[in-house]
Amino acid sequence: MSLPSPWRADFPAFAAFTASAQTYLDSAATAQKPQAVLDALLGYYLEGAANVHRAQHAPGERATLAFEGTRRKVAQWLNADSPEEIVFTRGSTEGLNLLAYGLEHLFVEGDEIAVSALEHHANLLPWQQLARRRNLKLVVLPLDAAGDIDLEQADALIGPRTRLLAVSQLSNVLGRWQPLAPLLALARAQDALTVVDGAQGVVHGRHDLQALGCDFYVFSGHKLYAPDGCGVLYGRRRALAQLRHWQFGGEMVQYVDYHEARFRPPPLGFEAGTPAIAATVGLGAALDYLGAQDEQAIVAHEAALHQRLLAGLARFDGLHLLSESHTAMASFVVEGVHNADLSHLLSEQGIAVRAGQHCAMPLLRRLGMPGAIRVSLGLYNDGDDLERFFAAFHHALELLR
Amino acid sequence: MNLTPAAQAALDAFAHTPGWEQRARLLMQWGERLEPLSEEERCEANRVHGCESTVWLVPGHIGGALHFRAGSDARLLRGLLALLLLRVNGLTADELSEVDVADWFAQLGLARQLSSSRSNGLNAVLQRIRALATEASL
Ligand SMILES: Cc1ncc(COP(=O)(O)O)c(C=O)c1O
Numbered sequence: 001m002s003l004p005s006p007w008r009a010d011f012p013a014f015a016a017f018t019a020s021a022q023t024y025l026d027s028a029a030t031a032q033k034p035q036a037v038l039d040a041l042l043g044y045y046l047e048g049a050a051n052v053h054r055a056q057h058a059p060g061e062r063a064t065l066a067f068e069g070t071r072r073k074v075a076q077w078l079n080a081d082s083p084e085e086i087v088f089t090r091g092s093t094e095g096l097n098l099l100a101y102g103l104e105h106l107f108v109e110g111d112e113i114a115v116s117a118l119e120h121h122a123n124l125l126p127w128q129q130l131a132r133r134r135n136l137k138l139v140v141l142p143l144d145a146a147g148d149i150d151l152e153q154a155d156a157l158i159g160p161r162t163r164l165l166a167v168s169q170l171s172n173v174l175g176r177w178q179p180l181a182p183l184l185a186l187a188r189a190q191d192a193l194t195v196v197d198g199a200q201g202v203v204h205g206r207h208d209l210q211a212l213g214c215d216f217y218v219f220s221g222h223k224l225y226a227p228d229g230c231g232v233l234y235g236r237r238r239a240l241a242q243l244r245h246w247q248f249g250g251e252m253v254q255y256v257d258y259h260e261a262r263f264r265p266p267p268l269g270f271e272a273g274t275p276a277i278a279a280t281v282g283l284g285a286a287l288d289y290l291g292a293q294d295e296q297a298i299v300a301h302e303a304a305l306h307q308r309l310l311a312g313l314a315r316f317d318g319l320h321l322l323s324e325s326h327t328a329m330a331s332f333v334v335e336g337v338h339n340a341d342l343s344h345l346l347s348e349q350g351i352a353v354r355a356g357q358h359c360a361m362p363l364l365r366r367l368g369m370p371g372a373i374r375v376s377l378g379l380y381n382d383g384d385d386l387e388r389f390f391a392a393f394h395h396a397l398e399l400l401r
Numbered sequence: 402m403n404l405t406p407a408a409q410a411a412l413d414a415f416a417h418t419p420g421w422e423q424r425a426r427l428l429m430q431w432g433e434r435l436e437p438l439s440e441e442e443r444c445e446a447n448r449v450h451g452c453e454s455t456v457w458l459v460p461g462h463i464g465g466a467l468h469f470r471a472g473s474d475a476r477l478l479r480g481l482l483a484l485l486l487l488r489v490n491g492l493t494a495d496e497l498s499e500v501d502v503a504d505w506f507a508q509l510g511l512a513r514q515l516s517s518s519r520s521n522g523l524n525a526v527l528q529r530i531r532a533l534a535t536e537a538s539l
Contacts (some may be wrong), residue, residue: 340475344521348425349421
């Protein structure tokens with residue numbers, strides 16, 4: 001059974017990968033782009049670039065319309081209450097830094113910020129550094145044996161001093177959906193703000209943020225089949241209103257004099273300077289493309305690939321999965337074999353997977369592992385990609401053992 | 402370019418090995434030839450950071466010539482380290498500053514291993530070697 005992907009032909013990179021004998025299994029790092037996104041990028045430049053929100057001229061108006069069109073599409077995609085709840089950023093990392101600076105004024109010494117033990121550095125370091133600036137306590141929520149945030153311990157650790165909870169929706173290492181609903185409820189019961197890192201989660205399935213009920217949600221365009229350089233910070237209106245401005249410059253102001261200024265409300269007040277216009281237009285095209293596909297078919301295809309990946313890995317002796325992943329990826333180590341040696345020999349054979357610590361050093365240290373290999377999937381991967389990976393993996397182990 | 406006999410032997414071996422598989426086997430064999438490090442030498446102070454694997458680099462001299470030793474927990478990287486040290490050891494610090502290490506790895510057919518996109522850390526090791534050699538000669 002070959003398990004073809006009906007979407008693969010929409011992504012021109014795979015023709016290039018075929019020509020250069022590369023097998024791309026690193027979509028959790030960044031995803032390939034469909035032709036529709038490439039067309040949107042090229043179209044924006046071919047029709048004439050112009051800055052947004054500034055000029056009265058026709059090119060400026062067209063650029064602004066396309067740019068604001070993406071804001072509407074993102075709002076719909078996430079089921080936000082309004083496009084005004086969508087702030088454009090350069091990516092998840094910038095969104096989380098924006099929050100850590102913009103909310104800083106709400107914290108007083110001794111307040112607590114809760115993160116989980118599985119966070120990507122992007123959702124750990126901004127809070128760690130905020131805690132250090134303001135003498136706050138960073139509380140790390142432990143994981144249970146399966147690799148999920150332990151709810152019992154979270155219940156004990158999220159308390160009256162907790163002012164903010166920041167957690168991932170889907171772990172980029174363990175591939176497990178985190179129990180967001182009960183976690184967010186624990187935080188809400190303490191009147192703490194809630195931040196969800198959706199960098200991985202947003203790529204798999206559609207999520208209704210009003211139903212989820214978080215205050216903030218961030219993601220990056222580039223993992224969602226859109227260009228790099230643009231991302232999204234969603235904030236509920238009430239939550240956004242609590243942010244202080246953090247970057248200053250053009251377009252985020254209402255009134256400026258030499259010694260004072262008044263700033264715009266969100267979202268524009270948090271988009272200082274010229275944004276990544278083409279990339280943002282490309283994000284709109286990516287959402288249009290995804291929205292036009294059969295969502296159930298994508299979910300089913302990704303689930304079938306994931307099952308086949310797990311079944312294939314199970315045949316290798318001495319292989320240990322870091323977790324039973326729910327979707328789209330598998331991270332593992334092989335007994336007696338260094339992950340750097342494996343990744344070296346896989347890349348010699350044209351297999352693009354990720355090895356190392358996956359920007360989650362504390363998690364890997366806690367698991368007692370110097371590093372791991374991660375195979376991750378996109379909607380365009382097919383059964384042949386997995387077969388080539390298994391063959392190369394087998395071959396690499398033969399050489400190393 | 403004056404190569405030591407050992408370096409010349411490595412060049413002969415690698416230059417005549419076309420396939421990636423054979424080269425990987427050779428790399429592992431050459432890695433076995435690294436002078437072993439003692440337990441004390443595998444310490445934090447000797448760690449080279451910027452590598453996904455653990456790498457130790459121990460500086461030293463024999464007469465006026467550089468004599469580095471290195472180790473790693475990854476086998477292929479041990480081979481790459483051995484090949485790097487073959488080209489570096491026995492030189493003076495001045496001579497080292499003249500050596501084109503990228504060219505050395507290119508001759509071995511391993512050019513990609515030294516590229517900055519590689520997270521194997523060979524580049525970080527080379528930079529550390531250059532820094533330590535300059536420090537010692539000041
Ligand atoms: C869970 C998670 N959070 C945050 C990020 C950071 O995303 P970016 O580098 O696009 O800002 C990533 C990307 O690897 C991620 O996987």
